[in-house]
Amino acid sequence: MHLKRSLPAALKYQAVRVEEAARRAGLDGYEVEFELLPPDALNAVAAYGGFPVRYPSWRFGMEYERLEKGHRWGLSRIYELVVNNDPAYAYLVSSNSLLEQKLVMAHVFGHADFFKHNLWFAPTDRKMLDTLASDATKVRRAIDRVGQERVETFVDRVLSVETLIDPYLPLREWRAGAAAGAGTAGTSELPTYDVLGFLLERAPLEAFEREVLGCLRREAYYFAPQRMTKIANEGWASYWHSRLLTGGLLEAEEIVDFADCHSSATACAPGRLNPYKLGLECWRSAERRGLDLFALRRAHNDVTLLDTLIDEEFLERELASCGGARLLPEQEGPPDYAAAKAKLLQELSWGGLPQIGLVAVDEAGERELQLVHRHDGRDLQLAQARETLKALAALWGGPVHLLTIENGQGRRLVASADEVRTLETREALQRCA
Amino acid sequence: MLRIDADRARFREIVRGRIRTDLKRYLSTGELIGRSGNHSVSIPLPQIELPRFVFGSNDEGSGAGQGESGESGDAKARASASGQAGEDPGLHILEVEVEFDDLAQMLGEALALPKIEPRGHKTMETESGRYSGLRVHGPESLRHFRRSFKNALKRTLASGQWDPARPCVWPEREDLRFRDKKSVRKPDSSAVVVHMMDVSGSMGREQKEIVRIQAFWIDTWLRSQYRNLEVVYVVHDAVAKVVDQHTFFHLRESGGTKISSAYELCLRLIREQYRPEDWNIYPFHYSDGDNWSARDTESCVSLLRDELLPRVNQFCYGQVKSAHGSGQFKKDLDAALPSADKLVTAAVGEKSEIPESIKAFLGRGR
Incomplete structure (x- = not known):
C-alpha cells in the first residue's frame, strides 16, 4: 500500500477548516493524516484493520472478500476508518461526496481527541503503525525460516485464544509507572486473566513461536480498549461531527444531505444496539444536564459511562430508538428499566466477552492448565469452546481443563490437542460463580 | 499489486482445500444443487472461521459431526453477543462463491477424469468478434475519429495546405476510417x-x-x-x-x-x-x-x-x-x-x- 498520496486542494481546504473548528470547540487530538483512497484500496486497508502493513494471514484475505462483496452489491459501505496512532491516520473514500468527506473529517477529529485523552487508551502504543509493520517483518522472517504452514497454524491457534487477556492489565501497569506500550513482559503469577502472557512466559515454545506470540499479544492489548469504549468513542465522534457541521461548516444546500447521512449512520437495525446512536444520546444527555463533557470523556469506558449517565428517564426515551428493546424483560405491568440497564451493562462488561481466567497449573502431574469461566448467567457456546480449548492445549503442549456451567449444570471440559472430553462436576457450580 | 492479494490468494487456496476434502460428501448428497447460479455455486463453509470463546445457547444438543458447529447454533451465539453491535461483522456463515470451472477442476482431480478429446478437427467461423480492425467504408457511428483526423492532417501537411496561423483541417472522403469487426476462428465447442x-x-x-x-x-x-x-x-x-x-x-x-x-x-x-x-x-x-x-x-x-x-x-x-x-x-x-x-x-x-x-x-x- 502506498501511503502519503496528497489530498486534492478542495479536500485539504476542508480538512483545515474542520480542524480549525474542532480546535475552537475544544477538541485536542493528535495530528490527523488523511489518505484519499479508491473504494477497493479502502477495503484492503479496512481488512487490515486500518493498518497498511500487517503480517500475512488468510483471515485478512477473507475479510477483504467479505468487504468487497458487500461493496459490490451495495450492502455495506465504509464511511470512516481511523487508526489510533500519533499522528492518527484516517482514510477518505474517493467515491464519497464533499459533504460526506466533511462529515467524516469532523467525525475523525472526534476520535483523535478521544484516543489522545481517554484514560483507557493511555497505555496504548502510539507508534502502532510502525510497530505492526515491524511485527509483520518478524512474522515474514519466521515464515522464511520454518515455512508458511507452521507459522499459519500457530497464528491461527493464538488468534483462537486472543481474547484471553486481562483488559485492565495495561492500565494497572501504566498507573504503576511502567512505560507506555505496557503488557510487553509476560506473567507467570497465578491466578491471572492474561493467559497469553502466561503462555509467553511458561509454555514450551520454539523461538519463532515465542516471537509471533509476542506480536499477537501486543495487538490484542492494543485493540482491547477499542472494544471497551466502542459506544463512548463512537458517540463522542458522532456528537462532534453533528455539532461541528451544524455549527457553521455546512453550506445551506448541504443541510438536507447531512441530515440524511447522519441519520443513516445512527439508524438501528431491529434488535441490534447501535453504538453510534446510543453513545450520541449519552453525550447529548450529559450536555443537557450541564456536565463537563471533556472530563467525562477522559475517565470513562462504555460500562462506567452508561452506568453514570443513563437512568430510567433516559431509557424510556431512547432504549427503543437505539435498538435495545430486547433488553427489557418480558412481563406484565410497567417496563422494568432497571433490569434493562443491568442487562445492558452486563453485556458490555469485560469487553463483551466471556471472562475466563487461569487459576492453577498442576506442576507435579501432567502440567495441566486449570481455567475457570466466571459464569454470569450466560452460558458458553460449548461446541466452539471445545475447539478453542484444543487450540489452547496445542499451544500449551499439555492438557487444559475448563470449568464452566451449562444450563445450571457444572461442567469440566478436558482438552488435549486432538480431543475434548466433557465431564459433569459439582465443583464448577461453586468455582464459576 | 496490493498486499491484500497475497492474503486473498491464500484464503482462496484454503477454501479450495476444504472443498476438496468435502467433495466426496458433496458428490453423494444434493447439497450443492440448490446453491448454483449461472456461473458459480455458493458453498457454505462453517468450519473455516476460527473457534473462539463466545456466549451462546447449547440447546440443539451437540449432535454428530458437522452438526456440532451447525448453523443455528452459530447464528444464535452471535446474536446474543450483539451488545457490541456494529463491530462484529459476520452474522452469518461464510459462503464462498466457487466458479463451475473450479468445481469441475476439483471433480476432475478427485475422480482422475481425463480431458475430453476433440472429435474430429472442426473449427467454426463465428461472426462474433471485437471492433479491433479498420476499414475505409462504414457507418458514421463507427467512424474512428483519431485515425480519420490523423489521415486528414497528414494529407493537409503533405499537400502544403497547412497554415499555422489558421490551423484548420478539413477531412475528405478518403481520409475517413471506420472501425471494423474482426471475425475470429473459434474451435467448435x-x-x-x-x-x-x-x-x-x-x-x-x-x-x-x-x-x-x-x-x-x-x-x-x-x-x-x-x-x-x-x-x-x-x-x-x-x-x-x-x-x-x-x-x-x-x-x-x-x-x-x-x-x-x-x-x-x-x-x-x-x-x-x-x-x-x-x-x-x-x-x-x-x-x-x-x-x-x-x-x-x-x-x-x-x-x-x-x-x-x-x-x-x-x-x-x-x-x-x-x-x-x-x-x-x-x-x-x-x-x-x-x-x-x-x-x-x-x-x-x-x-x-x-x-x-x-x-x-x-x-x-x-
Missing part, C-alpha cells in the same frame, strides 16, 4: 446433453435424487469442457416428452415403461436440432432397469446400434436400483452390445456409489 429418465411408478424419490445428483455433476464437468453446453430433459413412461428441468426432477408418472420411446425422441432431437456435424452429443438415460417387453428392449438395442451410437460422443445408461426394479435392462444391453465402445453402462445402488458411476461415465474422455 458446442455440446448437448440429453438427460432421459424413466418416470414410471417404480422410480421413487430416492432414485430421482440419485439421478439429480449425477446430472448435476455431469453437467458441471461437461460445461467445463465445452464453451457452450445445452441441456435437454426428457421423461418417459410409455411415451416420451421433452420437459423443463423442474418437471424432470419432480414429475411422478405411473404406468408402463417403453424405453424405446425415449430413444426415438432422442434420435429425433438429434436429427432436427442437434446435428452431429455441429454438436457433441451426450445422451444419458436413467431407469431402474424394467422395460415393458423384451420386444421393446430389442428395438432399443437396434436403435442404439444403428442410429444413436454412430451419431453421439458417448451414450450412458445409469441404472438406479429400486425396490421393484429387476435390473434386467442393463444386462440385456451389455449382452446385446458387448463391443460397443461408445456405450457405457453403470449401476448405482445407493448414493455413496454415485462417484464411481460418474467416473465410469466421464472417465473415458470422449
Whole structure:
C-alpha cells in the first residue's frame, strides 16, 4: 500500500477548516493524516484493520472478500476508518461526496481527541503503525525460516485464544509507572486473566513461536480498549461531527444531505444496539444536564459511562430508538428499566466477552492448565469452546481443563490437542460463580 | 499489486482445500444443487472461521459431526453477543462463491477424469468478434475519429495546405476510417446433453435424487469442457416428452415403461436440432432397469446400434436400483452390445456409489 498520496486542494481546504473548528470547540487530538483512497484500496486497508502493513494471514484475505462483496452489491459501505496512532491516520473514500468527506473529517477529529485523552487508551502504543509493520517483518522472517504452514497454524491457534487477556492489565501497569506500550513482559503469577502472557512466559515454545506470540499479544492489548469504549468513542465522534457541521461548516444546500447521512449512520437495525446512536444520546444527555463533557470523556469506558449517565428517564426515551428493546424483560405491568440497564451493562462488561481466567497449573502431574469461566448467567457456546480449548492445549503442549456451567449444570471440559472430553462436576457450580 | 492479494490468494487456496476434502460428501448428497447460479455455486463453509470463546445457547444438543458447529447454533451465539453491535461483522456463515470451472477442476482431480478429446478437427467461423480492425467504408457511428483526423492532417501537411496561423483541417472522403469487426476462428465447442429418465411408478424419490445428483455433476464437468453446453430433459413412461428441468426432477408418472420411446425422441432431437456435424452429443438415460417387453428392449438395442451410437460422443445408461426394479435392462444391453465402445453402462445402488458411476461415465474422455 502506498501511503502519503496528497489530498486534492478542495479536500485539504476542508480538512483545515474542520480542524480549525474542532480546535475552537475544544477538541485536542493528535495530528490527523488523511489518505484519499479508491473504494477497493479502502477495503484492503479496512481488512487490515486500518493498518497498511500487517503480517500475512488468510483471515485478512477473507475479510477483504467479505468487504468487497458487500461493496459490490451495495450492502455495506465504509464511511470512516481511523487508526489510533500519533499522528492518527484516517482514510477518505474517493467515491464519497464533499459533504460526506466533511462529515467524516469532523467525525475523525472526534476520535483523535478521544484516543489522545481517554484514560483507557493511555497505555496504548502510539507508534502502532510502525510497530505492526515491524511485527509483520518478524512474522515474514519466521515464515522464511520454518515455512508458511507452521507459522499459519500457530497464528491461527493464538488468534483462537486472543481474547484471553486481562483488559485492565495495561492500565494497572501504566498507573504503576511502567512505560507506555505496557503488557510487553509476560506473567507467570497465578491466578491471572492474561493467559497469553502466561503462555509467553511458561509454555514450551520454539523461538519463532515465542516471537509471533509476542506480536499477537501486543495487538490484542492494543485493540482491547477499542472494544471497551466502542459506544463512548463512537458517540463522542458522532456528537462532534453533528455539532461541528451544524455549527457553521455546512453550506445551506448541504443541510438536507447531512441530515440524511447522519441519520443513516445512527439508524438501528431491529434488535441490534447501535453504538453510534446510543453513545450520541449519552453525550447529548450529559450536555443537557450541564456536565463537563471533556472530563467525562477522559475517565470513562462504555460500562462506567452508561452506568453514570443513563437512568430510567433516559431509557424510556431512547432504549427503543437505539435498538435495545430486547433488553427489557418480558412481563406484565410497567417496563422494568432497571433490569434493562443491568442487562445492558452486563453485556458490555469485560469487553463483551466471556471472562475466563487461569487459576492453577498442576506442576507435579501432567502440567495441566486449570481455567475457570466466571459464569454470569450466560452460558458458553460449548461446541466452539471445545475447539478453542484444543487450540489452547496445542499451544500449551499439555492438557487444559475448563470449568464452566451449562444450563445450571457444572461442567469440566478436558482438552488435549486432538480431543475434548466433557465431564459433569459439582465443583464448577461453586468455582464459576 | 496490493498486499491484500497475497492474503486473498491464500484464503482462496484454503477454501479450495476444504472443498476438496468435502467433495466426496458433496458428490453423494444434493447439497450443492440448490446453491448454483449461472456461473458459480455458493458453498457454505462453517468450519473455516476460527473457534473462539463466545456466549451462546447449547440447546440443539451437540449432535454428530458437522452438526456440532451447525448453523443455528452459530447464528444464535452471535446474536446474543450483539451488545457490541456494529463491530462484529459476520452474522452469518461464510459462503464462498466457487466458479463451475473450479468445481469441475476439483471433480476432475478427485475422480482422475481425463480431458475430453476433440472429435474430429472442426473449427467454426463465428461472426462474433471485437471492433479491433479498420476499414475505409462504414457507418458514421463507427467512424474512428483519431485515425480519420490523423489521415486528414497528414494529407493537409503533405499537400502544403497547412497554415499555422489558421490551423484548420478539413477531412475528405478518403481520409475517413471506420472501425471494423474482426471475425475470429473459434474451435467448435458446442455440446448437448440429453438427460432421459424413466418416470414410471417404480422410480421413487430416492432414485430421482440419485439421478439429480449425477446430472448435476455431469453437467458441471461437461460445461467445463465445452464453451457452450445445452441441456435437454426428457421423461418417459410409455411415451416420451421433452420437459423443463423442474418437471424432470419432480414429475411422478405411473404406468408402463417403453424405453424405446425415449430413444426415438432422442434420435429425433438429434436429427432436427442437434446435428452431429455441429454438436457433441451426450445422451444419458436413467431407469431402474424394467422395460415393458423384451420386444421393446430389442428395438432399443437396434436403435442404439444403428442410429444413436454412430451419431453421439458417448451414450450412458445409469441404472438406479429400486425396490421393484429387476435390473434386467442393463444386462440385456451389455449382452446385446458387448463391443460397443461408445456405450457405457453403470449401476448405482445407493448414493455413496454415485462417484464411481460418474467416473465410469466421464472417465473415458470422449
